Amino acid sequence: MTEPATVLQARGVVKVFGQHRALDDVSIDLRAGEVHALLGENGAGKSTLIKILTGAYQATEGEVLLEGQPVRFADPLQAQAAGIGTVYQEVNLLPNRSVAENLFLGHQPTRFGFVQKKVIYAKARAVLATYGLDVDVRAELGSYSVAVQQIVAIARAVELSGKVLVLDEPTASLDRNEVDRLFDIIRQLKARGLAIIFITHFLDQVFAISDRMTVLRNGKLIGTSSLKDVSPTDVVRMMLGKDLEILHPVSTAAEGASGPVMLSFDGFGKPGKVAPVTLDIHRGEVVGVAGLLGSGRTELARLMFGVDTAESGKVTMNGKEISLRSPVQAVQAGFGFCPEDRKADGIFGDLSVRENLIIALQAKLGWFKALNRDEQLEIAGRYAEALDIRAANHDMPIKLLSGGNQQKVILGRWLAIDPNFLILDEPTRGIDVGAHAEIVRTINRLREDGLGLLVISSELDEIVAYSSRVVVMRDRQMVAELHGQDISPKIIVQAIAAQHQEAAE
């Protein structure tokens, strides 16, 4: 078998921003028909490298070769025309235009200067059919799920470019089925001979789909190798330069170790949202919640925090019945909640890191017991250190921090109220490996400190690693509670998947 042709190559690329060398002598080569994973922690230089390959930045030194010829793209449009298409995590399309228009925007087939709608629709249907996507191409793009939008974005990039496809965290907001579907498409494009760069935080996905990988750290090239030759531990070691315990998922949280019942939800539910759930939370335990997107796991969390008001059942805390009709009441009872959508429901983008850290405590104290500046500085300093929050200073707006650090701030905000019960909804989604490990460590530490935690996650390995018990949600119902030896990805998947077997019968 001959070595496949190299399509796109970067040689000795250096990129300097002011004093900072974002990329230092990095080389990468992409072959036709391969999926090449680009790995590294946040700030490793992945996006800088991608931006140089796609023409958004120009390299300070070094060169980019396309099919052996040196190229210099002034902007992404030139790169696109030369055959390099990019799909970003947050889909860069127009949600209020039709699917077909989005596919051909800027390249609509015209006759006498008029857009030929019929031709567009027919072409769009034909193009999307090759991706196994059968949607109404005349409908607004925004009316479809993120997964569909992502496929449209990929189809557009492939249509326009067709040699190299860059996928920047395409799976961050997809659920498991959608990821599988996306992978089918990636395999298909690979078979068509495209070179695909795949950026993701999920290692299992790297191993599932990629042929080779390149690891960057602090702007330097650590290495490129075939994935057949390395183990996940090797990859993480390359990315971090150190070993990470989280990759050896042993459930350290033996159920016997948890304390007395602290909180009981009895027949707690809301019609149309979550069927009545009965669940005890003990001191010093982590209850993992598994289930697909839309299974009712987030709805359960919102109900438990009073964001939505339960219409049935009751809650008792340490033997006394409590009311949970609003988050205010939940916070007074010592609950904390890290929501799934960090940007929309979590951070106060324009407020400082310090204010974001103290806001829940201040809300709990009320309007007139203001924390003075010294107290604020002390609290912010304490939790920033405890959670290793990396910010240049605590007066900068939180929106300037990376996703992982923002998540740590929200977690710190709740730790500051000295909570009894913490609900974490997808606490590690879309954050880098380092922050990920820090959050998992914190979850384990809080459990040891005697808190009750309810953690929702799509990462089964993660749930297995820290849960004392696992609750499985399906169709807005709690369908299983797993203990001890049953806490394994295999059994969780079976519990989640039972529905599909039923449907198939």
Added chain:
Amino acid sequence: MKTRVLSRLISPQTMALAAVLLVNWILFPGFFDIEWKDGRLFGSLIDVLNRGAPVAILAIGMTAVIATKGVDLSVGAVMAIAGATAATMVEAGWPAHTAVAVALLAGLACGLWNGVLVALLDIQPIIATLVIMVAGRGIAQLITEGSIVTFSDPTLIFIGTGSFLGLPMPVVIAATLAVLATLLVRRTALGLLVEAVGVNRSAARYAGISANVLLLAVYVFCGFCAAIAGMIVAGDIRGADANNAGLWLELDAILAVVIGGTSLLGGRFSILMSVLGAVIIQAMNTGILVSGFPPEFNLVVKSGVIILILVLQSPLSATLFLRAPKAKTGASK
């Protein structure tokens, strides 16, 4: 610390005020003359403060509302309602303090109405407050039964035209209110919580902040401020004019807040800066009057100055100012 105070003093707002005052002085050399007569201060500068007081008071309430990402269009109409209430009551023989209290209650009630629409019914503030902006003048006319109610009650007149320690009463009221409101929001957690609601109402709810109660409170406070401004205007002309009292002043109040640097997108706010904004607006108005230009110029000049201030505040100018020193270090390398 010293540089912080200094950088605060040379904000776009203070520069604009200095420029306006300078132009006034050039056009009318007697602008800064202040004299002591009949136990109180007189002069153009005092006049600026006195005439600017109603808008400054409106701006105090408006700042809180805008900080929550809202807006209150009804303040002008609430002024008319408060003035009409106070005037009609004293004319009907009620004691002045009762009339003042009821007028303030009327303002609070209007604010509560706005707050309920915005916080509980989740109606967009611009629409919710439009209701009283339109209906409020009708209500005021109903109270005055369609006529301009004049009065001779000394207490009400004192609110509009009296003086305290040599300063006109409206200035004293506005300054007191500005200081008290600033202390209230900065010494308690209210300021931070209001900003949090303005930046992200959903996150505020998730963080356990009673966002709805806060929203109600700021609209009620805004109505209260409008009622005070309404009584000052009524006391000044010794009568309540349901049609014209406070007409279009909601726009001046919003403008004062924006000039003061509070974003219409909510979040960071400064009550004192908004008051400064109101003074800038009035300094322009007074300047054009005393310099003998026809008042038609007023609106044009005003918009010119406003554009200038807004450009200075825009992100574009911030990047221009920030980029300049950076480019220098790059060149020296």
